[in-house]
Amino acid sequence: MAEFTMELSDEQKEVRDWIHGFAADVMRPAAAEWDEREETPWPVIQEAAKIGLYSLDFYAQQFFDPTGLGIPMAMEELFWGDAGIGLSIVGTGLAAVGVLANGTEEQIGTWIPQMYGDAADVKVAAFCSSEPDAGSDVSAMRTRAVYDEAKDEWVLNGTKTWATNGGIANVHVVVAVVDPDLGPKGHASFIVPPKTPGLSQGQKFKKHGIRASHTAEVVLEDVRIPGHCLLGGKEKLDERLARARERARNPGGERLKNAAMATFEASRPAVGAQAVGIARAAYEVALDYAKDRVQFGRPIIDNQGVAFQLADMRTQIDAARLLVWRASWMATAGKPFTSAEGSMSKLFAGETAKKVTAQAMQILGGNGYTREYPVERMHRDSSIYTIFEGTSEIQRLVIARTVAGVPIR
Numbered sequence: 001m002a003e004f005t006m007e008l009s010d011e012q013k014e015v016r017d018w019i020h021g022f023a024a025d026v027m028r029p030a031a032a033e034w035d036e037r038e039e040t041p042w043p044v045i046q047e048a049a050k051i052g053l054y055s056l057d058f059y060a061q062q063f064f065d066p067t068g069l070g071i072p073m074a075m076e077e078l079f080w081g082d083a084g085i086g087l088s089i090v091g092t093g094l095a096a097v098g099v100l101a102n103g104t105e106e107q108i109g110t111w112i113p114q115m116y117g118d119a120a121d122v123k124v125a126a127f128c129s130s131e132p133d134a135g136s137d138v139s140a141m142r143t144r145a146v147y148d149e150a151k152d153e154w155v156l157n158g159t160k161t162w163a164t165n166g167g168i169a170n171v172h173v174v175v176a177v178v179d180p181d182l183g184p185k186g187h188a189s190f191i192v193p194p195k196t197p198g199l200s201q202g203q204k205f206k207k208h209g210i211r212a213s214h215t216a217e218v219v220l221e222d223v224r225i226p227g228h229c230l231l232g233g234k235e236k237l238d239e240r241l242a243r244a245r246e247r248a249r250n251p252g253g254e255r256l257k258n259a260a261m262a263t264f265e266a267s268r269p270a271v272g273a274q275a276v277g278i279a280r281a282a283y284e285v286a287l288d289y290a291k292d293r294v295q296f297g298r299p300i301i302d303n304q305g306v307a308f309q310l311a312d313m314r315t316q317i318d319a320a321r322l323l324v325w326r327a328s329w330m331a332t333a334g335k336p337f338t339s340a341e342g343s344m345s346k347l348f349a350g351e352t353a354k355k356v357t358a359q360a361m362q363i364l365g366g367n368g369y370t371r372e373y374p375v376e377r378m379h380r381d382s383s384i385y386t387i388f389e390g391t392s393e394i395q396r397l398v399i400a401r402t403v404a405g406v407p408i409r
Contacts, residue, residue: 006325008069013034015062016073022053025083028374031082034055034212034375035377040168041085042122049119056116059093061146062321063100068332072273072324079246079277082214083381086274088124091213093115095125097267102231111191115171126169128160136394138367139183145176146233147188147234149309153225154190155219157169159202159269162388166216167201170194174220178237185244188237198223209380268342268389269327272349275385276321279349279356282378286360289367306363313356320349340402346393349384357382 008016026047034041045251047053062070092115097271099111117123135141144159156176160166164167172192203218223339230237272355287310290301300306327345332339337343361368368375386392 003193008073009067012038012065012067012069014211015070018079019074019077020062020080021190022048022051023086025078027078027085031056031377032371033083034054035082037204038211039071040124040165040214041088044085044346045089045124046119046122049117049122053218054089054116054122055118056113057095058094058364066164066332068330069325069329070210071270072276072321072328074263075270075273076280076321078096079264079274080281081277082212083274083278084210084377086277087164087213090274093125093270094127094267095169095171097207098127099191099231104231104233107191107228107231111171114194115169116343117170123170123296124168125171125173126167127163127173127217128163129168129175130160130162132159132161132379134393138187141175141177141184143176144172144180145178145188145262147227148176148224151222154227154230156192156223156225158220160218161202161203162215163218165214165396166218166340167199167204168214168216172218173231174218179241179244180247182241182244184231185247189227189231191231192220192223192225192227196223201274207384209377211382226320232292238374268346269324269331271389272320272324272327272345272387275346275349275353275382276317276324277321278378278382278385279313279317279353280356282360282375282382283310283317285373285375285378286310286313286363287302289364289373309359309363313359316352316356320345320352340399340404341363343390343395345396345403346385346390347392347399350382350395351392353382353385 026044030041030044034044045054053056062074065071065073075090078089082199088277096112096115099108103111114312115123116124120313131143134142143156143160146155148155158176160174166172173194176190177186178188198221200221201220202219204214204216207215222319227234290306290310291299293300299311312405324344327337327341331342358373360375360381364373364375367373370376390398397408
């Protein structure tokens with residue numbers, strides 16, 4: 001019987017330390033500047049590409065780590081460096097996961113390399129699911145994909161919103177409605193190749209946090225794409241739609257997942273790891289500050305009011321990491337999320353990041369509220385982790401439905 005261990009291997013530690021070095025030496029010194037500029041930090045992404053950190057090969061190696069810990073370990077270190085720059089570096093990954101979750105081997109081999117480019121010509125990709133009237137309620141999605149059989153083309157029309165890298169991406173992955181009568185089961189994912197006519201960037205959002213990450217609307221006006229750009233292929237889609245129609249006529253049959261949910265389920269533990277990285281960074285700043293800051297003749301960490309907060313912060317961070325690691329290991333081992341473990345990890349880690357960064361600001365007092373210290377930015381960055389890729393309320397709904405076995409609303 002294999003020995004149970006939670007110790008990272010020497011190879012994993014080496015990779016972790018390598019990423020940590022990049023986060024400390026390249027990302028952190030640039031973090032405040034790009035947060036203020038609210039622009040994609042192309043020079044930092046290019047530096048990551050030069051050393052192989054921003055590349056398909058690197059993420060493939062971490063994705064296929066047999067323990068499942070490669071991706072969450074990488075995410076935690078990058079977002080310890082800075083969340084806005086971190087999201088600019090890993091934002092392409094959500095589109096890549098969309099292709100991995102729904103695409104054929106040929107589509108994976110064709111499109112994912114084009115999402116990254118190379119060190120000499122860096123590219124990014126975008127995953128487009130949310131809409132102005134369809135965020136958590138995916139059944140309200142209105143973007144349509146209609147098949148033109150005569151030309152073997154799909155025609156896409158609609159507006160997507162909150163798209164990371166939307167409009168500036170080389171490759172866009174778009175979730176659209178192919179059969180409106182089936183609700184979320186009538187959705188499919190499509191590749192929109194580079195420079196496809198009809199796709200344009202709409203409003204670019206000015207955000208509270210993660211401001212170095214580009215977030216915008218994507219407008220689709222009679223966007224025509226080849227039939228082979230349907231992820232999974234037409235035959236597989238037709239089979240899935242037929243099963244969904246049969247289930248609609250005969251409730252109680254097998255449950256089918258829609259294209260967007262397949263992507264989010266695969267990515268939630270990784271998003272949780274990002275939140276852990278932000279929380280850990282804020283905790284470390286607060287810990288160092290509490291040791292150095294002297295009030296009434298002694299360091300403030302000598303006071304239980306401060307020390308107990310730090311104890312709680314560290315406990316919550318470690319608990320969040322363990323939930324992320326469990327879900328990541330389960331996904332890699334092929335074990336089903338029978339208690340919505342993926343949603344648990346994202347829920348707890350996101351809530352932890354928001355709470356811990358707020359506590360860090362409190363420990364720093366007035367200094368924590370200024371931009372002279374990074375915890376103010378970390379707190380702003382953490383806020384999104386209870387909102388995107390499924391709000392905390394949606395995560396609780398997923399968990400409640402799973403453990404209760406009933407369609408709680």
